[in-house]
Amino acid sequence: MFKNKEEFKFEFSRRIIESYGRTVEEAHITEKFLTLETMVRDYASVNWATTKSVVKNNEQKQMHYFSMEFLMGRLLVNNMMNLGIYDIAKEGLADYGINIHDLEELESDAGLGNGGLGRLAACFMDSLASLDYPGHGNSIRYEYGLFKQKIENGYQIELPDQWMKTGFMWEVRKPKHRVPVKFFGRVVWNESTGRWEHVDAVVVNAVPYDVPVVGNDTTTTNTLRLWSAEPSDDIPANSDFRQYVQNVRDICQCLYPDDSTPAGKMLRLKQEYFFTAAGIAAIVKAHLRVYPNLDNFHEKNVIQLNDTHPVLAIPELMRILIDEHNYEWEDAWDIVTQTFAYTNHTILAEALETWPISTMQTLLPRVYQIIEEIHRRFIGYVKEVSHRDQELIDRVMILRDGTVYMARLAIVGSFSVNGVAQLHTDILKERELKDFCDIFPNKFNNKTNGVTHRRWLAYSNPQLASLITETIGDTWVKKPEHLEDIMEHVKDPILQNRFLDVKRERKQILADYIKEHNGIEVNVDSIFDIQVKRLHAYKRQLLNILHVIYEYQEMKSNPNYRIYPHTYIFGAKAASAYYFAKKVIKLINSVADVVNNDPETNQYLKVVFLENYGVTLAEKIMPAADVSEQISTAGKEASGTGNMKFMMNGAITLGTLDGANVEISERVGDENCVIFGLKDQEVKDLKASGNYHAWDYYNNDMRIRRAVDSLVNGTFHENKEEFRVIFEELMNRNDEYLLLADFASYVDAQHRVATLYQDKNKWAEICLVNIAKSGFFSSDRTIEQYVHDIWHLEKLKF
Ligand code: 26Q
DSSP: OOOSHHHHHHHHHHHHHHHHSSOTTTSOHHHHHHHHHHHHHHHHHHHHHHHHHHHHHTTOOEEEEEOSOEEEEOOHHHHHHHHTOHHHHHHHHHHTTOOHHHHHTTOOOEEESOSHHHHHHHHHHHHHHHTTOOEEEEEEOOSBOSOEEEEETTEEEEEOOOTTTTOOTTOEEOGGGOEEEEESOEEEEETTTTEEEEESOEEEEEEEEEEEEEOTTSSOEEEEEEEEEEEOSOOOTTOOHHHHHHHHHHHTTBOOOOOSSOOOOHHHHHHHHHHHHHHHHHHHHHHHHHSSSSTTHHHHEEEEEESSTTTTHHHHHHHIIIIITOOOHHHHHHHHTTTEEEEOOOOOGGGSOEEEHHHHHHHOHHHHHHHHHHHHHHHHHHHHHTTSOHHHHHHHOSEETTEEEHHHHHHHHOSEEEESSHHHHHHIIIIITHHHHHHOTTTEEEOOOOBOHIIIIIITOHHHHHHHHHHHOSGGGTOGGGGGGGGGGTTOHHHHHHHHHHHHHHHHHHHHHHHHHHOOOOOTTSEEEEEESOOOGGGTHHHHHHHHHHHHHHHHHOTTOOOOOEEEEEEOOOOTTOHHHHHHHHHHHHHHHHHHTOTTTTTTEEEEEESSOOHHHHHHHGGGOSEEEEOOOTTOOSOOSHHHHHHHTTOEEEEOSOTTHHHHHHHHOGGGSEEOSOOHHHHHHHHHHTOOOHHHHHHHOHHHHHHHHTTTSSSSOSSTTTTHHHHIIIIISOOTTOHHHHHHHHHHHHHHHHHHHTSHHHHHHHHHHHHHGGGGGBHHHHHHHHIIIIIOOOOOOO
């Protein structure tokens, strides 16, 4: 492999000639891009092979992260940086007159996820490899990722995300490792073997595609295994093979959008079982290549379930142990319940996954039988320990009223159940999952989320990364807790000014992007106040835009009222079936049209909606933010991870005490963030009291009344009915997420932000404190806690 620039150039040119029959000068830009990509992949492959043999020879325990989603984003430059070959390649390409950034831009995002949960999985992959732990991903090779968002006339349009159009060079297809997955059919008792048999099934082959996960500055290279469905030769008698092929194709075609409503679609359940059963089969096979039996399976493997989506892995491993390896129920259960750990990502009771028993029974007859038995034994146990407390039993049943409760199955079958931020875990233990916490008090624990500071700071904000390295050295890249060393320098005016220069440079880059994509000129000296995340009622993008409306109306009605210049930036995808969320997008765009074009106010106020928010766009946005909007109703956001990305890029959190905001504010201190709004307990009490009346707020606060009225009086749309559903949601459905209760406090918090911002050096100091304290929110810390408390892995030694 190449060791310096000259060797890189030689190799690059040789490959272009061999693959495309032309010289570097003659080659097309996509050919150059694909060549670079394959070179980096082959470079990583050497480490990949080494890692696999070390794990095998040392008989090391491995962790398998089962997740329906991995939002990896682009891999090329990140992998080059982790391999330490970025500078060599960049300079070598420059010698050929190629700008590496032009190649970088050709890579599509691997956008195999919805949002936080999927991106968390990707950050975990980076930290695992960088910390030398053997930890692998298991998921689906979706042909299309989350939809591509277009904004037309202010409305969201969804288009297919054809992310593999130019191929996906990182994957290695492993047809030999394919495994059969069975659906439908019947279960029959075989007298002679004394076992249940699954007959008349539709068999689908799961073929793995392995993607290397390159650690930073280390040999460790783990595997993200993505399964793809292909036809088998075992198709049901009298079935139309064309229909069968179509059904097989459907399985891996599309990622389901998170609309937080139980979708109950059979295809989603097929996907869940498909990648889960394939993953379990592959791990069992690999285990049996090294060990004589499965008795020590849990000593060599631990499986983390990313939410309930892969929870069928629990009955599936039971099935394999019992039906295929002759284990008794009790022995199998001992192995299974020492193998699985479950992470919960949601508090909203209505978002907990359930399936109709009839669907499960039809699609997965044998797995369903096993779930029934798990349920029966669990209820027997609860009866015993609760002295037949029937109300308790009713509340914890895995099967009830024709429904399978997936979270309950996950808790019963796992040795660990964790929330993703302290407040979230407390709420699970004390409220949402209290009964289970009483039954299994030792299972529950917290693992506050983190994000990889390598992608979200070193890679996406090289300007800030250099400044940090000049200030405290470069050890923070491997040891993010060293960012704390910045604390000694936060009062240094030279550093403060250099920080402000970097921030301005990054705001300019975003401003250029906005000019190009939205045609809007924004002032880089205005406050860049940013809210980017999935669109959900509980995240309250609506509160943000109502506040913008309020500021606009104040300025219009009072020529003496002028705000410090602000640019409010939004980015959000709404699930395609989520009508309310889509209306909020339209509202933001309609407000933008009016305020951006009003010459009386537009030097103070601009609103920008950035189309198609995703990983790559986030890499441009995070570095450019002054203010990070984290304004969910307290108690609703499990953690949030965007809040952490903003923080490490030196933005100040304007937020409620929800999710990880609580821990951010504890670490930076009240003087270094702006907190507002009702707290979790206050929200709970207010709701319980039955005394919340949206109309009272409307009647008693002129600002609220005027902003809310503007939704239906034609201010922002010629059709007065356009935003009627939003008005109805607030006023006649009594504002479920308490926007109006928090409105005054939010206005006040926004004032505090504007005041702080005007003392430039003080502001810079606050931003620097945020960066210094962000080390805790690195996924390296999160992973070390999972390893220490749950996974018990050893580091790889080369
Ligand atoms: C379920 C059934 C059917 C169809 C879709 C789904 C589905 C898909 C994705 C349900 C939920 C999701 C995603 C949830 C998610 O991203 N949750 C976020 O997880 C983050 C990482 O822990 C937290 O930081 C966020 O607070 C949480 O909202």
